[in-house]
Amino acid sequence: MRARRLEDRIRDLCSRAVAAQDSELDTIFSALQQALREHNDRLRKLAAAKLAAWRPRGGGITILPPVSGASFECAICSKPIPLEDSKVSEYGQPIHEECYVAKLTTGQHLPQQQAN
Numbered sequence: 001m002r003a004r005r006l007e008d009r010i011r012d013l014c015s016r017a018v019a020a021q022d023s024e025l026d027t028i029f030s031a032l033q034q035a036l037r038e039h040n041d042r043l044r045k046l047a048a049a050k051l052a053a054w055r056p057r058g059g060g061i062t063i064l065p066p067v068s069g070a071s072f073e074c075a076i077c078s079k080p081i082p083l084e085d086s087k088v089s090e091y092g093q094p095i096h097e098e099c100y101v102a103k104l105t106t107g108q109h110l111p112q113q114q115a116n
């Protein structure tokens with residue numbers, strides 16, 4: 001199996017979900033969930049690496065501790081997301097996982113493609 005970009009895998013899974021039979025949906029959705037989790041982890045590591053590499057010129061580092069109980073607003077449905085449950089979109093916006101999936105899925109209104 002060829003290694004693919006995770007984003008492509010997620011899009012592919014979404015388009016498969018759209019075209020899938022009911023019996024296939026469970027498998028596709030668990031693969032999709034796994035891919036989204038990996039995507040999220042990857043973004044988190046990326047952000048952590050950037051933060052770790054960042055050196056302010058002034059010498060004084062001010063990193064605000066995470067505020068517990070803080071919540072973001074979902075960039076898609078505008079409802080609050082608890083910090084622990086927040087996902088990050090490809091544009092770095094906080095979103096619900098379900099909203100992300102729904103958005104990717106509804107963005108797939110392409111003409112029927114032949115699955116190989």
Ligand SMILES: [Zn+2]
Nearest residue numbers: 074077096099
């Ligand atoms: Zn949402």
